[in-house]
Amino acid sequence: MERRWVALGAVTLGTFMTYLDNNVGNVALPTIQRDLGLTLSGLEWIVSSYILVFAGLMLVGGRLADVFGARRVFLAGLAVFTAASLAAGLAASGGALIAARAVQGVGAALLTPTALSLITQLFPEPGERGRAVGVWSAAGALSMALGPVTGGFISENLHWGWIYLINVPIGIATSALALWAVRPAFARVRRGLDLPGLATSATALLALTYALIEGEAAGWTSAPILGAFGLAAAAGLAFAAVEARAAEPMIDLSLFRSRRFTGGTLTSGIWSFGVFGIYFFSALWLQNVLGFTPTEAGAAFVPMALLMGTVAVLSSRVSAALGIGRTVALGMALKGAAIFMLSGIGADGTYADVLPWFLMYGLGGGLLVPLTAAVLDGMPAGRSGVASGVLNVSREVFGLLGITVLGAVLTARQAASGGAPLTAFLDGYQFTLVIAGGVLLAAIPVALHTLRADRAEPPVAEPQAATAGSAN
Structure with a gap:
């Protein structure tokens, strides 16, 4: 096997670790709350502290990869995430656990954009890159399948700390594999850190x-929330002003001259808006309405995730036959249709009613993998880190926005229905499914227009490279 495919295995394993950590913990939250005596707010911050730091620092992680080399930053991210996982698993208080989760977010912010940057460098040919991204994406789908089931098993049979401690041997093994397989052979780019850009972008996010x-x-009109929105807007404007004058801007605006990059990033954001909230609310629906246990609810997602992972690996062949735009549009259509069909299942539904539409959803999800490859196509090594960071930030921010908006709609619909609690929840859930399905369908024309290959893309300039052979 070529060494670069082993390197892909290391990159994929690192990504799998971060995704598994995010999926495995939710099932164990009630156990953690009882053991550490946490309030509901404290419990929420176990999840939120990770998301907050992860989303806020991804652009920083991408820039660091472009300046110091993807290999170095990937290994640093692994070290931070592994050490923080050990601290989280051994935490004896809610404060210690929340702090460790925040540090995990730092590690993940270094790992995620750097992983895609490494794939771009390891596989410069678009066809091979598409297959590599498919393998990488399949790891995310596999984590969706294993995470809830693993979390359920650990919370029922072991101390909850093992949901974080399992990352330690994975992190050590991944680091050893990456040190051997990821060659320090790519030239670094001679660029400054753009500290004002780093500070203003991180503050805004x-x-x-x-x-x-x-x-x-x-409360959306409370002083802290209005203040946070105001700070985000002010920092965002400051970031735009800084970047317009910077000799070496953090985000080169030439990236957005690429129709594929801009349209693909927008399509990815729309997709995240439509589906992030659905994962969260569907777990509640399975348990609170259809009567599944937490472990059964986790297991219900396994066939969908496995199909998604299988199709992800094969998606490059589909896109070669249909074109990336049509393939992504088909994936959006399948996911949207599946969500619409799920909205028709009532309180007496069974898993047999749910399974066909979960499988359709998984099939559509696997077909969306070429979207990532399309966004990264044409990105030179010196831009791939920030390009990956922009893509991932759009997914996280749009996804959080989707959870927020769909959650508000569900709450308002529940209050307006006036029925029994379960009936009111079901009514609100079904209404949000219709909205989410419509959002996904709205992304289809965007994908068809921006991801077609009927005209040449303007080139994205490669920054000046440092001396050849500089270690990454």
């Missing part, structure tokens, strides 16, 4: 993420 996470609980 941290403030916006905080407002979206806490807005419902604190």
